[in-house]
Amino acid sequence: MSTRDSDPKKTPDLEVKDAQLIFNSVWDELETERGRDNMRFPKEIILLGGAPGSGKGTNTAYICKVRDIIAPPIVVSSLLDTPEMEALKAGGNMVGDREVVDILFRKMLDPIYREGVVLDGFPRTTVQVECIKMLYDKMVSLRRAYQDSPLKVHFKQPIYHIMVLFVDEAESIARQLKRGREIIAHNEEVKRTGSGELLEERPTDTNIDLARGRYRTFKEKTYDALLSLKQIFHYHFINAQLPLDEVQQKILKELEYQSSLELDPRTYDVLRNLPEAAQIVKHARRDLVYRIDRYRLEHPNLFDDVVKFIENKVIPIVKPHAISGRALINSEDPLLEDPKALAMLIDVFSERGYFASVDLHRVEIPDQFDLKTGQITCREKRVFRIMVRFKGSEIRRG
Incomplete structure (x- = not known):
């Protein structure tokens, strides 16, 4: 042919x-x-x-x-x-x-x-x-x-x-x-x-x-x-x-x-029906800015409290971990009981270039002891564990 x-x-x-x-x-x-x-x-x-x-x-x-x-x-x-x-x-x-x-x-x-x-x-x-x-x-x-x-x-x-x-x-x-x-x-x-x-x-x-x-x-x-x-x-x-x-x-x-x-x-x-990661990431920054602005307009007092909590109680612990780029903060602050406050905290860290996650740990603490029956009554202690990760120091090691 x-x-x-x-x-x-x-x-x-x-x-x-x-x-x-x-x-x-x-x-x-x-x-x-x-x-x-x-x-x-x-x-x-x-x-x-x-x-x-x-x-x-x-x-x-x-x-x-x-x-x-x-x-x-x-x-x-x-x-x-x-x-x-x-x-x-x-x-x-x-x-x-x-x-x-x-x-x-x-x-x-x-x-x-x-x-x-x-x-x-x-x-x-x-x-x-x-x-x-x-x-x-x-x-x-x-x-x-x-x-x-x-x-x-x-x-x-x-x-x-x-x-x-x-x-x-x-x-x-x-x-x-x-x-x-x-x-x-x-x-x-x-x-x-x-x-x-x-x-x-x-x-x-x-x-x-x-x-x-x-x-x-x-x-x-x-x-x-x-x-x-x-x-x-x-x-x-x-x-x-x-x-x-x-x-x-x-x-x-x-x-x-x-x-x-x-x-x-x-x-x-x-x-x-599950979105691809690229689809979510595409407008992530725009959506983050929109959420933070809404927090400030719709819940100004709570937003201010969250920012103060980060500034006064979290950042002082994060700074000494600048080399590793990883800090763990335990807190029993009642502010974190509010789901909106947790969402704000994570978004504020994201806007500042950190990655933050929060886990709730429940611990049983002895509260009362009955001498007659020997029964121990416990109360629940709720500890919020905040993990903050960021790019660590680029100083030369060893």
């Missing part, structure tokens, strides 16, 4: 039909060869796309580390190494969708990828996008089919992430040509010294027109195809023109655990 799978003259409906034919053909062939019980694809699939020179190769190891994926990434271009496919790639073109889907699915069934995999350079066409959607549906279908089977452990809820690294055309061409110069210099040194391994010299890394064509192929076919996944899966768009450390910080932020996407749907239905 040639690049006709990505023919821009085809309508979306025709491309979907092509995808269905390709996917069904590849799936049926694999299922016949391996058996349905062995159609065990990775639980987590990260689709890493990006413009030429955007740093996919540089960032795959980092993404694997962040997601705790131990298997090496699958670099799709490295799988396509037949002479015919190499000739197509050398001209800045793409290998046919049927070949790509077939060889990739076979690779993904390797047990090493069972827990997760990063796919570098897939999908690149609308047809491939449709195939990856169909794979997700098949994985969900298999999970349901094996739900009550001893094999259910092998068919987990699939997790998809789409990560797109983007640079503009000028930056992409500059990076491709820079890479080409570095590879040529490296290879010349290897030939001169006989030490080291030769690296592949791509025509697209040495010819500005081919480099420009490769970028435009990405923009006209791959980019739009990847965008179509945005409404279905967790999608991350990363500006890869920034310095590497900033790019990786953005990757880390975007790949933070998302429970709504990674839990089994039935489990998520049970938890969905």
Whole structure:
């Protein structure tokens, strides 16, 4: 097959039909060869796309580390190494969708990828996008089919992430040509010294027109195809023109655990009404200020008493613990019997940069002793234990 799978003259409906034919053909062939019980694809699939020179190769190891994926990434271009496919790639073109889907699915069934995999350079066409959607549906279908089977452990809820690294055309061409110069210099040194391994010299890394064509192929076919996944899966768009450390910080932020996407749907239905921590934290400072202002307006006397209690009885104990950043204060002050006073105390400490918590300890204290019966009557002693934590001194120790 040639690049006709990505023919821009085809309508979306025709491309979907092509995808269905390709996917069904590849799936049926694999299922016949391996058996349905062995159609065990990775639980987590990260689709890493990006413009030429955007740093996919540089960032795959980092993404694997962040997601705790131990298997090496699958670099799709490295799988396509037949002479015919190499000739197509050398001209800045793409290998046919049927070949790509077939060889990739076979690779993904390797047990090493069972827990997760990063796919570098897939999908690149609308047809491939449709195939990856169909794979997700098949994985969900298999999970349901094996739900009550001893094999259910092998068919987990699939997790998809789409990560797109983007640079503009000028930056992409500059990076491709820079890479080409570095590879040529490296290879010349290897030939001169006989030490080291030769690296592949791509025509697209040495010819500005081919480099420009490769970028435009990405923009006209791959980019739009990847965008179509945005409404279905967790999608991350990363500006890869920034310095590497900033790019990786953005990757880390975007790949933070998302429970709504990674839990089994039935489990998520049970938890969905509980707010996520990020949702609560987002407006925490604003809400804290609002509460403290309300205390001052609605309960001015009680608020003043709480502030005086902190100033006169708590802070003098906190100060000597400035190095450790941790102080425990026991108090029987009746002020703390009021739940509103406890709420104020915790919020005031939070506003000042401390973390405070309060526990109530009840202790039975002997109060009366009956000499005739020997009966002891006790009274309850209520002790409030206030734990105050803060960032301790940064002086050098030992």
